[in-house]
Amino acid sequence: MLNSPAHDGRPEPGEGPREHLTEEGRTAELRPPLRRVSGRAVGVWTVRMLLGVALKLVLISVVAVMLTNLSLSWIPDRLSENARLLPIAYGVYGLVKVAVVPSWRYRVHRWEVGEDVIYTRAGWIARSWQLVPVNRIQTVDHTQAMLERVFDVATLRVQTASFAGSSTIEGMDADEARVLSEELAARAATLRDDAT
Amino acid sequence: MNPEHESPEPDGRPAPGSPSPAGPEHERSRWARGPAGRSDGRYPYEWQHAAEEPQQPDGGAHPQPSHEWCGTSGESRAFGPSYEQDATRAESWSLPGGGLSPPPRGPQGHPQLYSQGPWQGHAGDVPHGPQAYPHHGTAGGAYTSEEHGPASEPRQWWSEEASQPFAAESGRRLSPRSMVVGPINQLRSILFPILVGLIIGGFNPWLLAATGATVVMVLVGGFVTWRTLRYEITDDHIEIRKGLIRRERRTIPLQRVRGVDVTSSLLHRMLGVSVVRIEAAAGSTDAEDGKLDAVDAAEADRLRGELLRRKAVLTEDGAEPAGTEEGPEATAEPETVTYFEMPRSWYLYGALSLAHLLTPFALLATLIGLLQQSGAQLGAATDTVVGWLDSTDRALLTALAIGVPVVLVLMMPVFAVVSYTVTNWGFTLRGREGSLVAERGLFTRRSVTLEKRRIRGHELQDNPLERTRDAVRLRAIVTGLGEAATRAVLLPTGPRPRVAEAVERALARYEGGLRPHPRAALNRRLIRSVGPFLCTGAAGVLLEWNWLVAASAVLAVLGVPLGIDRYRSLGHGHDEAFVSVRSGSLQREQAVVERSAVIGWSWNQTLFQRRSGLADLQVTVGAGAGGYTAQDASMPGAVAFAADVTPGMVRPFLVERGAGAAASGQGHDRGAGQDSGHDRAPTADEDR
Incomplete structure (x- = not known):
């Protein structure tokens, strides 16, 4: 355990006077990670998303048909009359999504292995940045789902002692991912750090 | 290409700068075994581009290249070792990229070492070591860090595992009998629904056919698992590959193996096989472990022995420089210190605890459940109850129906105090031999021992009721997620000053405050706590369901103080030793975690957060809940x-940036100066 030296004039733990600690001008900005994922990942995402949209479209159509035809008493008329708008609206939304999201995501998804930290950025409208030190890596998973094999990309997943510290790089070039996974596993094995 | 990118030495070279505990003969044995350098291992990564520059600061210019390989030069550093996959797959590994010349691997500097290495030539031509090492070690390349500024600390990881006198194993399969065990275990879990389906469905041909198909699929699945799963122990990791369509490969560094668990059920024993589970991470989830279901019993024993032996060797080498072995010193003074003994007055705090307040209802639910169960089994009992209900006066029944809940509610505080007392009777917190021992309980005396070196911090929890009396609960944040949730209670609900005192004596006190979050966070908290009910209310209006509108209105109004309180509890801060994060209202939690235990960060930002410049910052910790946001x-x-x-x-x-250039530039130097600086607590006072 670290024992911090006593300090004078420090606030009580937890309930300290906040005026000392207001959110002042100290700011910093993360730069984007250096490397992009493979361009073929766009294909994977597009196909996957198309399949997902198609499946949901079928489900919504079924619900819409049921709403229109069954005319259950507890469903208001206004809803059952306009039910056929549901799949149309979802279809339009889905197509726009398929057209926009994969390339957008490709622009956001980035990764970098720094000196001893893996830095990733993922998402599209919601974004997440993650830092995972190499010396805390516990397992390195290199997975290729069927679609990913078709497009020759892979997903690299790095896990640490904490579930929250797991980092995933989707859509890397398969060979590159394999090299990196070997590399990281080896470095993690040699960089011993028990603090987990 | 930089020579140190290519040369395999980083992991084996007895670098003078690195405190390698391994003797020369160890080095030699490892060298003889490999790893052979991948001289064509062109790394496509950005940080490599410096490698293509003709200027070689290390291998060529410096008279003492070994120092450079230790990374002390600050210009570049080599990482190693890395692993190639099996020789059979090696072709697919060559990476795109220009033909970079093989590095100069002259014997200059280390003639005696080079003369032993089998890798003078191109990696492809290199004969393997005598033990037919199936993995080429790649040099791993150097991760040139120009933008990161000079590095000052020597890297020592290769020296830590410099001597493993083991040969790697080739890929092994599971026992063929796993084709029997796996499907049987899988079928057993779906046996009951299948039987019920068959009996209810009256054995109609469709159901029979579906059942047959299921059985065949499970059997085929068992076969595929056996065919495709391979495991392999190398000298510093175990690798499990599996999957026919979705291929998966799990690599677990032996250093990370926490335990090898060999179990066998009755079925396994009958077939002479065992399940080997390699516990890797702190997590208790299967996803993080390596599981081999099933291997021969003898193989399981061998595997356990082999894994633990190899891990022990790795750990031996790594432990001393890492300085993690605190155990022996701590055991030298086996005296017991009492940090806390619960005063009598504390038992009343039980009335504030929500969990204890709800005990009467939990008891009632259990009672009803019991009655229902026995009632279902014994028709006679039901008859008796029904008969009694019939014969009893209706007015009395009504009185009972109203009276019992009222009494229960009135008795809640009493029950809570009783239940709190039973659980926490005579709570003591002691320190003994580098551990914290919490003892409690009236009937069942429960003693929980937490190793201090596994404690990464503490957590203060309170609910709104407890906040009215300024009471908090104290839990430890311990590595190993397994049973931590129930085991980590350090102090029961009690007054904050006394709890803080106990924290200071038993652990260390958090000195920093908490800085509040921006005003925009208040809006978001309010939207979160009120918004959903506004939505359901609107839906109610649309559907003309008045009860929904009324309920939503009430909840929305209640959401306002909740949202404000949630905002008020938000905060984060740090001091020299700890990081602290607080959130929540109905269950407010303030986590205080050692800075050295922070094993990562993540920032998550939704679209709305981005517009108001906010983000959720998650502190990753390999202990407790795993992350604190x-x-x-x-x-x-x-x-x-x-x-x-x-x-x-x-x-x-x-x-x-230009604006913060002075501060951040200075900070950058400082940060780069201490390379793995998250293990240290820099003087951060000037930051505030």
Whole structure:
């Protein structure tokens, strides 16, 4: 355990006077990670998303048909009359999504292995940045789902002692991912750090 | 290409700068075994581009290249070792990229070492070591870090595992009998629904056919698992590959193996096989472990022995320089210190605890459940109850129906105090031999021992009721997620000053405060707590369901104080030793975690958060809940905060800016100066 030296004039733990600690001008900005994922990942995402949209479209159509035809008493008329708008609206939304999201995501998804930290950025409208030190890596998973094999990309997943510290790089070039996974596993094995 | 990118030496070279405990003959044995350098291992990564520059600062220019390989030069550093896959797959590994010349691997500097290495030539031509090492070690390349500034610390990881007198194993399969065990175990879990389906369905041909298909599929699945799963122990990791369509390969460094668990059920024993589970991470989830279901019993024993032996060797080498073995010193003074003994007055605090307040209802539910069960089994009992209900006066029944809940509610505080007392009777917190021992309980005396070196911090929890009396609960944040939730209670609900005192004596006190989050966070908290009910209310209006509108209105109004309180409890801060994060209202939690235990950061930002410049900052900790989130902190502030806490981890990825140039430039130097700086607590006072 670290024992911090006593300090004078420090606030009580937890309930300290906040005026000392207001959110002042100290700011910093993360730069984007250096490397992009493979361009073929766009294909994977597009196909996957198309399949997902198609499946949901079928489900919504079924619900819409049921709403229109069954005319259950507890469903208001206004809803059952306009039910056929549901799949149309979802279809339009889905197509726009398929057209926009994969390339957008490709622009956001980035990764970098720094000196001893893996830095990733993922998402599209919601974004997440993650830092995972190499010396805390516990397992390195290199997975290729069927679609990913078709497009020759892979997903690299790095896990640490904490579930929250797991980092995933989707859509890397398969060979590159394999090299990196070997590399990281080896470095993690040699960089011993028990603090987990 | 930089010579040190290519040369395999980093992991085996007895570098003078690195405190390698291994003797020369160890080095030799490892060298003889490999790893052979991949001289064509062109790394396509960005940080490699320096490698293509003709200027070679290390291998060529410096008279003492070995120092450079230790990374002390500050120009570049080599990482190693890395692993190639099996020789059979090696062709697919060549990476795109220009033909880079093989590095100069002259014997200059280390003739006696080079003369032993089998890798003078091109990696492809290199004969393997005598033990037919199936893995080529790649040099791993050097990760040139120009933008990161000079590095000052020698890297020592290769020296830590410099001597493993083991040969790697080739891929092994599971026992063929696993084709029997696996499907049987799988079928057993779906046996009951299948039987019920068959009996109810009256054995109609469709159901029979579906059942047959299921059985065949499970059997085929068992066969495929056996065919495709391979495991392999190398000298520093175990690799499990599986999958026909979805291929998966799990690599677990032996250093990370926490235990090897061999179990066998009755079925397994009958077939002479065992399940081997390699516990890797602290997590209790299967996803993080390596599971071999099933191997021969003898193979399981061998595997366990082999894994633990190899891990022990790795650990031996790594432990001394890492300085993690605190055990022996701590055991030298086996005296017991009492940090806390619960005063009598504390038992009343039980009335504030929500969990204890709900005990009567939990008891009632259990009672009803019991009655129902026995009633279902014994028709006679039901008859008796029904008969009694019939014969009893209706007025009395009504009185009972109203009276019992009222009494229960009135008795809640009493029950809570009783239940709190039974659980926490005579609570003591002692320190003994480097551990904290918490003892409690009236009937069942429960003693929980937590190793101090596994404690990464503490957590203060309170609910709104407890806040009225300024009472908190104390839990430890311990590595190993398994049973931590129930085991980590350090103090029961009690007054905050006394709890703080106990924290100070038993652990260490958090000196920093908490900085509030921006005003925009208040709006978001309010939207979160009121918004959903406004939506359901609107839906109610649309559907003309008045009860929904009324309920939503009430909940929405209640959501306002909740949202405000949630905002008020948000905060994060740090001091020299700890990071702290607080959130929540009905269950407010303040986590205080050692800075050295921070094993990562993540920032998550939704579209709405981005528009108001907020982000959720998650502190990753390999202990307790795994991550503690500062909700809706300002994004730039959160990045600066993380950079203050762990400069070595965050600073390399920051944008250099003109405005904060003075502070951040200076900080950058400082951060880069201490390379794995998250293990240290820099003097961060000037940051505030």
